[in-house]
Amino acid sequence: MAPDTGTRTLISQAQLRRGRGRAVYWMLLAVVVVGFTLVFLGPLYWMVTGALKSGQEIAQTPPSLFPQDPQWQNYADAWHHLDLAKLLFNTFYYATGAVLFQLVFDTAAAYALSKLRPVLGNVILGMMLATLMIPAMVLIVPQYVTVIDLPILHINLLDSPFAIWLPLVANAFNIFLLKRFFDSIPEDLMAAALMDGATPLRTLWSIVLPMSRPILGVVSIFAVTAVWKDFLWPKLVMPSPETRTVSVGIYAFAGGTPMNVVIAASVIAAIPTVVIFLVFQRNIMSGLTTGGLKG
Amino acid sequence: MAITTVPGAVRAPGRPAPSPPAGPPRTNLGRKVRDNLTGHAFLIGAVLCFTVFSWYPMVRGVVMSFQRTRRGETTWVGWDNYLRILDDPSFWTAWQNTFYFTGLALVLGFAVPFFVAILLNEFRHARGYLRILVYLPVMLPPASALFLFKFYAYDPSDAGLFNAILNAFGLPTSQWMQSPEMTMPAMVIASTWMNMGSAVLIYLAALQNIPGELYEAAELDGAGIWRRIMHVTIPQTRLILALLAMLQIVATMQLFIEPLILANGAGAEDSATSVAYLIYQHGFFQNDLNGAAALGVIMLVVLAGFSAVYLRLTARQD
Numbered sequence: 352m353a354p355d356t357g358t359r360t361l362i363s364q365a366q367l368r369r370g371r372g373r374a375v376y377w378m379l380l381a382v383v384v385v386g387f388t389l390v391f392l393g394p395l396y397w398m399v400t401g402a403l404k405s406g407q408e409i410a411q412t413p414p415s416l417f418p419q420d421p422q423w424q425n426y427a428d429a430w431h432h433l434d435l436a437k438l439l440f441n442t443f444y445y446a447t448g449a450v451l452f453q454l455v456f457d458t459a460a461a462y463a464l465s466k467l468r469p470v471l472g473n474v475i476l477g478m479m480l481a482t483l484m485i486p487a488m489v490l491i492v493p494q495y496v497t498v499i500d501l502p503i504l505h506i507n508l509l510d511s512p513f514a515i516w517l518p519l520v521a522n523a524f525n526i527f528l529l530k531r532f533f534d535s536i537p538e539d540l541m542a543a544a545l546m547d548g549a550t551p552l553r554t555l556w557s558i559v560l561p562m563s564r565p566i567l568g569v570v571s572i573f574a575v576t577a578v579w580k581d582f583l584w585p586k587l588v589m590p591s592p593e594t595r596t597v598s599v600g601i602y603a604f605a606g607g608t609p610m611n612v613v614i615a616a617s618v619i620a621a622i623p624t625v626v627i628f629l630v631f632q633r634n635i636m637s638g639l640t641t642g643g644l645k646g
Numbered sequence: 647m648a649i650t651t652v653p654g655a656v657r658a659p660g661r662p663a664p665s666p667p668a669g670p671p672r673t674n675l676g677r678k679v680r681d682n683l684t685g686h687a688f689l690i691g692a693v694l695c696f697t698v699f700s701w702y703p704m705v706r707g708v709v710m711s712f713q714r715t716r717r718g719e720t721t722w723v724g725w726d727n728y729l730r731i732l733d734d735p736s737f738w739t740a741w742q743n744t745f746y747f748t749g750l751a752l753v754l755g756f757a758v759p760f761f762v763a764i765l766l767n768e769f770r771h772a773r774g775y776l777r778i779l780v781y782l783p784v785m786l787p788p789a790s791a792l793f794l795f796k797f798y799a800y801d802p803s804d805a806g807l808f809n810a811i812l813n814a815f816g817l818p819t820s821q822w823m824q825s826p827e828m829t830m831p832a833m834v835i836a837s838t839w840m841n842m843g844s845a846v847l848i849y850l851a852a853l854q855n856i857p858g859e860l861y862e863a864a865e866l867d868g869a870g871i872w873r874r875i876m877h878v879t880i881p882q883t884r885l886i887l888a889l890l891a892m893l894q895i896v897a898t899m900q901l902f903i904e905p906l907i908l909a910n911g912a913g914a915e916d917s918a919t920s921v922a923y924l925i926y927q928h929g930f931f932q933n934d935l936n937g938a939a940a941l942g943v944i945m946l947v948v949l950a951g952f953s954a955v956y957l958r959l960t961a962r963q964d
Contacts, residue, residue: 358854358858359858359859359861359862360767360768360853360856360858360861361764361767361768361861361871361874361875361878361879362768362871363861363862363865367768367770379765380769380771380772383765383766383769383776384772384775384776387776387779387780388779390839391779391780391782391783391839392779392782394783394794394795394798394799394807394839395782397794397798397799397807398794398798401797401798409805410803410805411805412803412804412805412810413804413805413810413813413814414805414806414807414810455691456691456692456695457692459688459689459691459692460688460689460691460692460693462688463684463685463686463688463689464689467682467684467685467688468682468685469682469685469686469689470682470686475689475693478696478701479692479696482696482700482701482704484950484953485700485704485946486896486899486900486945486946486949487900488900488902488921488922488925488942488945489707489942489943489945489946489949490700490703490704490707490942491925491926491929491942492707492710492925492929492935492938492939492942493702493703493704493706493707493710493939493942494699494703495929495935496703496706496710496935497698497699497702497703497706498699501698502698502702517695517698517699518695518699518700520691520692520695520696520699521692521695521696521699521700523696526692550684551684551685551688552684576785579787580786580787580788582787582788582789582903583902583903583926587930597787598787598788598789598790599789601789601790601793602789602907605793605907610797613793613797614793614794614797614798617787617789617790617791617793617794618790620787620789620790621785621786621787621790621791624785624786624787625782625785625786627785628778628781628782628785629778632778632781635781636777636781636847639844639847639848640847640848640850640851
């Protein structure tokens with residue numbers, strides 16, 4: 352983020368510091384802080400506490416603000432009936448694998464495209480970027496057909512984690528982000544490494560990657576949250592109850608499970624991404640905005 | 647809506663084409679590949695994944711839409727799949743619903759984040775807190791957030807969160823997802839709440855790049871706050887506004903998980919059926935993958951046509 356102080360915005364600082372401007376500023380700030388807290392945090396509060404209410408209490412009018420008799424049992428039921436431990440483990444496993452696959456293949460490809468000048472490099476990059484224009488929904492059917500019978504190999508990837516990992520490697524946005532970062536590494540540095548007899552792999556490992564920690568962090572965080580949030584693709588390629596992700600698992604159980612237990616499970620499913628966000632919010636926000644806007 | 651990041655489509659990678667080697671002007675391809683073995687080895691993993699899971703399915707989708715597979719036998723059937731899809735009684739409803747959702751989401755999900763960003767950009771306090779709040783819903787798994795809306799917010803009885811709030815203000819309550827008229831607005835509200843965070847943050851970054859002197863000058867010329875927004879803020883962020891509008895339209899046209907979870911798919915009187923949901927229905931419930939592929943191609947054509955017109959229009963303003 353740009354430095355906050357000193358930059359002039361819509362309304363001048365001087366106007367905000369004096370008399371009426373100051374009063375309006377603080378009033379508006381108070382309204383916005385309270386309003387935003389209610390709008391964005393309120394529903395989450397409602398979710399966490401609602402899952403603690405009994406079936407009777409949740410149906411009562413008007414609804415109670417605090418659970419009168421917290422039913423921790425709802426969370427325990429969600430954990431056991433939906434086998435959340437298994438579902439969370441699956442999702443975590445897919446997310447970790449996705450990070451590894453994307454880091455290895457996308458970093459290598461972006462490095463090659465940026466520094467090693469492969470044959471037809473620009474054409475390949477262009478074709479990769481073109482996939483950003485294709486809406487995911489359009490590809491869902493042919494992708495599914497491809498995954499259940501891989502061309503040439505004739506392997507069925509249903510219920511195999513590779514059905515999640517490999518398609519995620521085909522992520523043009525990652526390649527673009529990484530390549531742009533590598534482009535900004537001075538050519539002199541690469542030449543110096545070459546002079547010292549370093550192979551491209553050695554240069555990547557000892558010079559480029561250590562410099563790229565921030566961008567690798569961004570790519571990893573986005574990979575984890577993408578897997579955690581995804582719904583339709585894992586629903587299609589992980590059909591068996593053993594291999595489901597947490598979102599798909601909750602959806603599958605939603606029909607025959609008491610409402611409060613479904614919500615309790617939804618709360619538990621959301622905890623990992625919320626924690627990731629709170630820990631890495633700086634990286635996430637900078638990653639979001641460095642994508643294509645600045646320089 | 648479901649924009650997570652701004653794809654780099656804005657700025658094509660600025661790297662100039664590699665300068666040709668100084669040696670003989672044309673070496674053969676095999677030699678080039680051999681000379682730069684590591685370079686090509688590094689590319690191979692990603693290129694394979696793109697080929698199998700992205701490029702090939704694009705072609706295959708089109709091919710499939712003209713074929714029919716029955717009991718393991720695939721035959722060419724011309725336009726049959728397209729005709730069958732057009733005959734689906736839900737086809738036009740799905741398009742109508744999808745356009746309605748897209749339009750409504752544009753009004754809410756496009757204008758609101760922009761003005762929220764303008765507002766947030768003026769504050770000198772609580773900036774980090776407000777930013778975290780706005781982005782927090784983006785991090786929730788959509789299924790979790792939508793169950794919250796389905797069971798608690800859109801509960802049609804007076805015990806529901808929204809109805810309780812409406813009651814508290816003495817306003818008439820709503821049946822929400824039970825009512826065909828409210829289905830779409832309800833889905834747009836949920837979707838905007840879940841997704842607007844990323845747009846807000848992207849706008850904030852764009853707003854911070856506006857040189858302060860422009861506001862200074864406008865103010866000296868006697869322009870009020872509204873006119874400064876119209877004549878400085880909007881023109882200065884026009885590119886990013888145009889880009890995000892397009893990305894949002896493409897994203898909202900793929901409306902899927904909201905109808906699936908909030909409305910159990912079709913919703914009251916087919917009021918929630920979307921084109922993406924219809925693809926899902928044909929492909930995975932009616933055993934009609936070829937019809938689904940045809941609908942996918944129709945969707946692609948519509949979106950591509952829209953993007954072309956849109957780019958034309960925005961380019962003309964320059």
